[in-house]
Amino acid sequence: MGSQTQTINEVKDIIDDKYKYGFVTDVETEKAPKGLNTDIVRFISAKKNEPEWLLDWRLKAFKRWLEMPEPKWARVNFPPIDYQDAFYYSAPKTMKDRPKSLDEVDPELLETYEKLGIPLKEQEVLAGVAVDAVFDSVSVATTFKKKLEEAGVIFGPISEALERCPDLVKKYLGTVVPMGDNKHACLNSAVFTDGSFVYIPPNVRCPMELSTYFRINERNTGQFERTLIIADQGSYVSYLEGCTAPMRDENQLHAAVVELVALDDAEIKYSTVQNWYPGDEKGRGGIYNFVTKRGACRGRNSKISWTQVETGSAITWKYPSCILQGDNSQGEFYSIAITNNLQQADTGTKMIHLGKNTTSRIISKGISAGQSNQTYRGLVRISAKAEKTRNFTQCDSLLIGERCGAHTIPYIESKSMSSLTEHEATTSRISEDQLFYLRQRGIPEEEAIALIVNGFCREVLQQLPMEFAVEAQKLVGISLEGSVG
């Protein structure tokens, strides 16, 4: 009950409907010229002192990108993207020489993180979170390195990993999401500027939850992060990703790629809270969030779990998936997606069962309000060799208001007799009986609705790590602001 009241208070706090994180930090940045061509790709690669093979890889991706069609199958509408009308590289100027410690970091940047509530200072110790903060496209500061190093964990910007352990990067980069997977992932392969790299050595349980905050700050700068997480045999890691972005009028493109690799007996838990600027109530502005996230359970008994809370972005196009190659491997997908006003979301997952005795579980909760449209799109594919596999899927949609839409498009393909697939989906609005029950006990309508919605999402909220659960509960309330009553 306490957290519910908190949700309500939070909603009241922002009653003027201003986006809480909608501020712009004024930092001089160094930009590549506007537009996209091979020179820009070379420029990015040169800026990062990248090895030759990576430049070749980028150029190959760029060449393929030029020929690839835009994916049109998703249920989202937006004007064609002018890829030439954007900057593909920008770095805070103070980053030319990497800061040796936090003291060297631009105080204005630190202030930004302060506002975002990122525990960069003593709070880190208390929260036990190591932060690899990405400001625009370059990592500014990474803490807790030492503790992680003691455990043998490599965690840092991917550009740094390229210097430290190029072989690991080369071995796994692009093996889960191949460069030509889709147009957005291909663009990312060509122009990715930074992102996180994580390697957990065999039989190591990562001593803390790893966390990266991405921010889109510089006007017209698309963000193209590339994250690669490798959990070696018998290891475990929990990774948190949280995002906020300043208020903008122009649409901004975000095409990230996340690749996860779990080897024998390894487990990766990947949690996301995404609350980028969704545009205003008339649908102006907002982020285009076109993300390709995929995990490969390569080893026996491996496990990958995706949890996401998607409340922001004007358009979300995102399908965190699991390829269950190893025998007995497990894939999980827990999702809450909330759309309000004119937001559009087409999100879901793919569970590809290749190994024997593999199991997958999909729990998706969609809440549409205002005039927003939301689609769950999922694929469960069981190959002929995937004996005794098991899938359970549940996708529930909640509609708030007469003008929103909720759609469910699951594909279930089974070629294995001994496998079991189960799929359930429901669509409904907030039950009048439940509302009446709460109201007659003296709970105001708004609070009652927040209570019901939080209850509706509970199965997914429970999957989030503590740090995120609190933020996510608040977000659920904030995101529905103005849609009920």
Place this chain on the structure above:
Amino acid sequence: MSMISALPFIVDLDKESLPGKNLEWLSQRRLSALDSFLELGLPTRNWEDWKYTRLQPLENTTYRRAVHSDSTYNIDNTLPIFSVSSGPRLVFVEGIFRPDLSKLDGLPDTVTLLPLSEVLRKNPNFLKDAMAPDLERKKPMFVLTEALMDSGFVFHARENLETELLIEIVHMGGGAKEPVALFPRNLIIIEDNAKITLIEYFKGNGRGTYLANALTDVKLGKEATLKHYKIQEEIVSGALISSSRVFLQERANYESFKLGLGALLSRDESYVQLLGEGAHCELRGAFINRGSQHHDITTCVEHSVPGTKLTELFKGVLEDEARGVFQGKIIVKEGAQKTDAEMTTKTLLLSEGAEINAKPELEIYADDVKCSHGAASGQLDEAGIFYLRSRGIPEPLAKNLLVQSFIQEAIDGVTENSVKTAIMDRVLHALPGNCYLAHEWRDEQ
């Protein structure tokens, strides 16, 4: 190969002796539909609606139109055909109307049941008005039949008709020596407050290759009720593509059941539009397929007004390398509040090579609705088999009993008792493994 080489007669369509040749409006309609078809071509797997069913193998056969002399073999022995009733029936063999086998006496005055060709001769204006003008141009299999319609029936029940009669339409095929293509165009019009039961029975006869691509329009007036049952069996090397468009006015009731006992390729599409408040639609069906058979059920139900209801349930059993497809879509349009829609599909896979692809979709633009769908696939419950075996029931029979009870749920929705019994009887004989039935076992004991 292309569809032109498969259907060479479409090149000189106007030279063909198709029914209604003298009717200018019909010829126009045919030619414009043919243009649409030639433009679209056969659907490929890149088409979202045809993701799991390939029609391209059809192009490897050269079909010709059915002519009367094909249907010479004696089918009298196979009558009574569906053994449900001795009521009125219309019999087509290889798409050709057979008055000698049909029985049209005993129909109430307020019912018209005739082959399409008859109606085109006697009352073409009725058809001109009744055929939906807004043909879906994007659907190649629709426009193909629209262009080539050569057979089919018209069933028209006038206002307030109520009859206990079970009316049967029998289609037999597969007896011709050379591959034959048929394009039946059917119209079923049930006016306000009429209540009637219609059984369509498709039976293969012999091993001839044939393609039947049917298009049926079903229109139900206010408070009209139609129980529409389709039974399909013994179609060895036939390809059956059947598309229906169903339109329901206020408080109309449409109850349908489709039994598919295997064809080389079978696809059944239903597009239902619930246009009047309180309209109620029930779509049910079961299929048992084996060998390399392919069975596709595609439905799309559109709720356009408040207070409409849909119940959908399909059960499938797949053996050997058989493939099943279920694509179900529920659309709730803006303002269609209080919609109550439920869709379920379950499939049993009995062999390693069997495959099921399911895509149950919801597309919802109204908030005060109750919509759900469920899909499941799996094998027979081992604990269930063990339980029955531990009580002395042989394994094949134990399996049969479980399959039977699995399918029973869908058949239970058939409200016409005699039809329900006949369907169950068909199912029992089509059960997998050629194993014997419960009563045979009992007799042995």
